[in-house]
Amino acid sequence: MSDIVEPRITGINKSIIDSYQNLGGINHITGPNLPSRRGVIAILETFESLIFPGFQAEEKLEDDLISYTIGAKTRRLVRELTVEISRSLEYEVRSEGRESVPGTCRKEAEKIALNLLELIPSLRERAMRDVEAAYTGDPAAKSRDEVILSYPGLEAVACYRVAHELYIRDVPLIPRMMSEHVHKNTGIDIHPGAQIDDGFFIDHATGVVVGETSVIGKNVKLYQGVTIGALSVAKELADKKRHPTIEDNVTIYAGATILGGKTVIGKGSVIGGNVWITSSVPAFSVVYNRPADYRVKNRYAEGNSADHWSI
Amino acid sequence: MSDIVEPRITGINKSIIDSYQNLGGINHITGPNLPSRRGVIAILETFESLIFPGFQAEEKLEDDLISYTIGAKTRRLVRELTVEISRSLEYEVRSEGRESVPGTCRKEAEKIALNLLELIPSLRERAMRDVEAAYTGDPAAKSRDEVILSYPGLEAVACYRVAHELYIRDVPLIPRMMSEHVHKNTGIDIHPGAQIDDGFFIDHATGVVVGETSVIGKNVKLYQGVTIGALSVAKELADKKRHPTIEDNVTIYAGATILGGKTVIGKGSVIGGNVWITSSVPAFSVVYNRPADYRVKNRYAEGNSADHWSI
Amino acid sequence: MSDIVEPRITGINKSIIDSYQNLGGINHITGPNLPSRRGVIAILETFESLIFPGFQAEEKLEDDLISYTIGAKTRRLVRELTVEISRSLEYEVRSEGRESVPGTCRKEAEKIALNLLELIPSLRERAMRDVEAAYTGDPAAKSRDEVILSYPGLEAVACYRVAHELYIRDVPLIPRMMSEHVHKNTGIDIHPGAQIDDGFFIDHATGVVVGETSVIGKNVKLYQGVTIGALSVAKELADKKRHPTIEDNVTIYAGATILGGKTVIGKGSVIGGNVWITSSVPAFSVVYNRPADYRVKNRYAEGNSADHWSI
Numbered sequence: 001m002s003d004i005v006e007p008r009i010t011g012i013n014k015s016i017i018d019s020y021q022n023l024g025g026i027n028h029i030t031g032p033n034l035p036s037r038r039g040v041i042a043i044l045e046t047f048e049s050l051i052f053p054g055f056q057a058e059e060k061l062e063d064d065l066i067s068y069t070i071g072a073k074t075r076r077l078v079r080e081l082t083v084e085i086s087r088s089l090e091y092e093v094r095s096e097g098r099e100s101v102p103g104t105c106r107k108e109a110e111k112i113a114l115n116l117l118e119l120i121p122s123l124r125e126r127a128m129r130d131v132e133a134a135y136t137g138d139p140a141a142k143s144r145d146e147v148i149l150s151y152p153g154l155e156a157v158a159c160y161r162v163a164h165e166l167y168i169r170d171v172p173l174i175p176r177m178m179s180e181h182v183h184k185n186t187g188i189d190i191h192p193g194a195q196i197d198d199g200f201f202i203d204h205a206t207g208v209v210v211g212e213t214s215v216i217g218k219n220v221k222l223y224q225g226v227t228i229g230a231l232s233v234a235k236e237l238a239d240k241k242r243h244p245t246i247e248d249n250v251t252i253y254a255g256a257t258i259l260g261g262k263t264v265i266g267k268g269s270v271i272g273g274n275v276w277i278t279s280s281v282p283a284f285s286v287v288y289n290r291p292a293d294y295r296v297k298n299r300y301a302e303g304n305s306a307d308h309w310s311i
Numbered sequence: 312m313s314d315i316v317e318p319r320i321t322g323i324n325k326s327i328i329d330s331y332q333n334l335g336g337i338n339h340i341t342g343p344n345l346p347s348r349r350g351v352i353a354i355l356e357t358f359e360s361l362i363f364p365g366f367q368a369e370e371k372l373e374d375d376l377i378s379y380t381i382g383a384k385t386r387r388l389v390r391e392l393t394v395e396i397s398r399s400l401e402y403e404v405r406s407e408g409r410e411s412v413p414g415t416c417r418k419e420a421e422k423i424a425l426n427l428l429e430l431i432p433s434l435r436e437r438a439m440r441d442v443e444a445a446y447t448g449d450p451a452a453k454s455r456d457e458v459i460l461s462y463p464g465l466e467a468v469a470c471y472r473v474a475h476e477l478y479i480r481d482v483p484l485i486p487r488m489m490s491e492h493v494h495k496n497t498g499i500d501i502h503p504g505a506q507i508d509d510g511f512f513i514d515h516a517t518g519v520v521v522g523e524t525s526v527i528g529k530n531v532k533l534y535q536g537v538t539i540g541a542l543s544v545a546k547e548l549a550d551k552k553r554h555p556t557i558e559d560n561v562t563i564y565a566g567a568t569i570l571g572g573k574t575v576i577g578k579g580s581v582i583g584g585n586v587w588i589t590s591s592v593p594a595f596s597v598v599y600n601r602p603a604d605y606r607v608k609n610r611y612a613e614g615n616s617a618d619h620w621s622i
Numbered sequence: 623m624s625d626i627v628e629p630r631i632t633g634i635n636k637s638i639i640d641s642y643q644n645l646g647g648i649n650h651i652t653g654p655n656l657p658s659r660r661g662v663i664a665i666l667e668t669f670e671s672l673i674f675p676g677f678q679a680e681e682k683l684e685d686d687l688i689s690y691t692i693g694a695k696t697r698r699l700v701r702e703l704t705v706e707i708s709r710s711l712e713y714e715v716r717s718e719g720r721e722s723v724p725g726t727c728r729k730e731a732e733k734i735a736l737n738l739l740e741l742i743p744s745l746r747e748r749a750m751r752d753v754e755a756a757y758t759g760d761p762a763a764k765s766r767d768e769v770i771l772s773y774p775g776l777e778a779v780a781c782y783r784v785a786h787e788l789y790i791r792d793v794p795l796i797p798r799m800m801s802e803h804v805h806k807n808t809g810i811d812i813h814p815g816a817q818i819d820d821g822f823f824i825d826h827a828t829g830v831v832v833g834e835t836s837v838i839g840k841n842v843k844l845y846q847g848v849t850i851g852a853l854s855v856a857k858e859l860a861d862k863k864r865h866p867t868i869e870d871n872v873t874i875y876a877g878a879t880i881l882g883g884k885t886v887i888g889k890g891s892v893i894g895g896n897v898w899i900t901s902s903v904p905a906f907s908v909v910y911n912r913p914a915d916y917r918v919k920n921r922y923a924e925g926n927s928a929d930h931w932s933i
Contacts, residue, residue, distance in 0.1 A: 008740075019743035023746055055345060071324050114315070118323055139548050140504075140522070146483070149345060150491040176772040183828070187828050212762045235761050273568055284921040294587070295598070378635065381635050421623070429630075429633075451815075457794070497806065605897045605910060
């Protein structure tokens with residue numbers, strides 16, 4: 001670095017520190033530690049490797065060693081979960097102005113961590129039903145193993161089911177950190193508050209949004225770009241059901257948008273691509289936009305119009 | 312960890328191991344090793360660095376050292392490809408119930424690996440035509456180098472071309488693992504089975520889906536959110552052409568959806584944004600939705616309606 | 623590796639090196655080093671950690687140590703910025719055929735680096751207004767901390783503001799490398815050339831595209847899949863305003879597309895989901911597609927039509 005840097009950098013440092021002291025709002029300098037992004041991601045990855053064992057080829061699980069491998073993983077998972085949940089509970093205590101009793105948050109965190117681990121066998125059963133839904137629902141799927149190895153929808157749903165268990169136990173921050181990690185990885189944004197039953201399959205994944213108070217039945221299938229969303233985003237609606245109910249065996253094709261807390265898509269319905277729905281439809285409906293709703297002209301008869309539209 | 316952990320974790324471990332033994336379906340505990348995700352990603356990255364040499368600034372390729380650098384990379388690539396292809400071939404042998412002859416899969420894998428490496432010069436020629444299509448097709452592109460350094464569409468197409476070569480050689484699992492890695496990175500989901508000719512450009516990338524049996528001609532340009540998809544997803548259609556044919560010099564703007572194995576978009580056509588097409592259009596067509604198909608009202612004349620729509 | 627590899631790999635290496643020498647166009651073998659992707663990402667991450675201090679739980683910033691922590695970070699940032707900017711300026715000098723005067727690019731790079739660091743306090747003020755817009759704009763947001771920890775829109779906007787400062791100082795390559803890194807992470811593609819005022823909130827993120835010459839006012843809110851784009855992509859328009867102007871306090875719901883350099887969305891307007899706009903609308907407009915523009919039939923009355931649409 002040249003001579004001009006050092007004098008200026010001293011001033012820069014001072015102005016940054018001043019900004020931390022004066023500005024407030026986005027500082028966590030002396031407050032409690034927040035949950036660690038890296039820690040939360042590590043937890044999700046351990047859950048995944050316990051739910052889908054042997055799918056990381058780095059590890060070869062031999063029969064006679066399996067109890068050691070599992071034992072090491074579950075103990076690490078309890079420890080890591082306890083640390084991060086504890087941070088998030090302490091954060092809540094302090095941000096609500098309550099006094100933190102030493103050890104209380106940690107004890108509560110450990111309890112929640114153990115509860116979550118006890119759910120792993122049932123999470124595996126649910127994952128198997130999600131795999132089955134994907135395999136039977138997609139003609140391009142060559143095998144169930146290919147689904148587990150390469151379908152982003154499967155990863156997103158498995159992680160959602162973990163995050164949801166933390167959400168319903170009122171753990172702050174971590175469930176949304178988990179769902180956002182999955183969102184970055186897969187393009188699927190499922191709020192951990194959503195209630196989603198078995199056999200849920202999302203194909204192609206990118207751009208799917210499922211809102212916080214959505215209720216989704218068994219064997220529902222979504223394609224890319226589907227939104228299950230709210231009609232209004234007024235802050236005072238935070239505690240209301242703002243998102244639709246999708247009943248059993250509904251298929252929703254690419255780009256469809258279904259909005260509103262009172263909207264119910266009746267069981268067995270098929271929602272066509274790009275359809276925009278803000279009210280209920282009865283069971284066994286087929287909903288679709290008017291076909292061929294476009295114009296076709298010859299390009300050269302049209303002059304330059306062929307160069308229009310973009311970005 | 313507190314005293315309560317150890318007694319409960321023993322039971323948890325047992326229930327997880329029981330679940331592995333009883334549940335089946337998503338286990339690969341004692342079966343053959345599947346291809347490694349990490350290994351597959353490393354292979355893609357080496358291909359990329361051989362196709363676009365010098366674009367990772369960490370390495371400075373000097374003229375006199377280049378043969379050593381290339382030699383080290385290609386040898387590593389042969390070895391890694393052989394390992395992963397071999398795993399995928401062995402997986403197939405066993406899952407089809409055939410008996411595995413020692414060394415056969417490995418020998419076949421090595422042959423395919425060498426074939427792929429021999430394609431690198433022609434993959435580079437194709438990549439150059441893809442770069443050219445991107446540079447001339449986007450007024451925001453400042454240089455061809457900027458395209459290589461920062462256009463996700465270019466990365467997705469280069470990786471698709473590698474995955475496609477494995478797909479047509481009947482290598483299981485790996486092609487889809489590659490396409491899914493790229494999908495996560497770029498938001499572009501091109502099935503490795505698609506047939507895509509030279510000069511293919513995808514701008515803005517996010518949400519593009521190109522199905523397994525699509526056929527795409529020369530100099531085709533897609534924008535974000537375009538789907539080249541199937542009209543029906545019945546599992547028995549797995550071996551049929553389910554996805555459209557897009558002829559040479561077609562441009563498809565953002566959010567358009569083109570569906571069906573018999574749908575042909577004639578050469579030189581322009582498909583407007585958000586258009587939904589399920590039947591063929593002749594060459595040199597301009598296809599667009601009716602313009603201004605919306606209503607405009609004054610917000611305050613409308614009461615609260617301004618707060619509607621979401622999520 | 624078996625015996626067949628070595629003879630063939632020698633030929634492969636030769637053909638690759640020949641291709642580098644003959645093909646041109648995508649080589650940077652003996653030319654100047656381009657900016658490093660890894661370096662550019664590290665710079666963005668350091669900016670983020672200075673703008674949102676304490677949100678990486680790995681580091682606990684104590685009051686008495688803070689000046690050392692900040693001092694180490696800012697010095698590293700100056701050094702890394704200087705290296706990468708210097709590379710990009712040298713690249714430009716050579717690719718324009720000008721002669722490189724030793725040290726000139728480095729000196730200029732250092733100057734720009736220091737300018738950027740001096741902006742950090744004001745970038746923090748702007749980030750706080752972006753956080754506030756997200757928190758008040760989303761009923762699902764439980765706290766401002768949750769917004770910072772888990773909202774991809776916030777990360778994308780903070781990084782855009784850094785990239786934009788490099789863009790307006792005519793630094794080549796790096797701004798687009800930054801925006802593309804964020805695009806990969808969040809699904810949000812904001813060109814660094816766009817001009818975006820305070821309080822900008824993007825919810826759910828995936829698929830948002832904001833073009834190079836867009837102008838966006840204060841307190842604008844976008845949802846997933848919104849495109850602020852160009853009507854034409856002719857290369858000769860590179861220096862023209864090709865993208866819309868969005869005035870203050872406009873909300874644009876999911877999937878809406880607004881195109882054209884002369885298109886102005888008047889202040890306080892609400893643009894409904896999926897609306898497609900290519901001309902201006904006055905202030906305080908509510909713009910929406912005709913409601914219920916679809917058909918509903920009973921699935922079984924329809925024969926097999928329920929199995930249509932996909933991909």
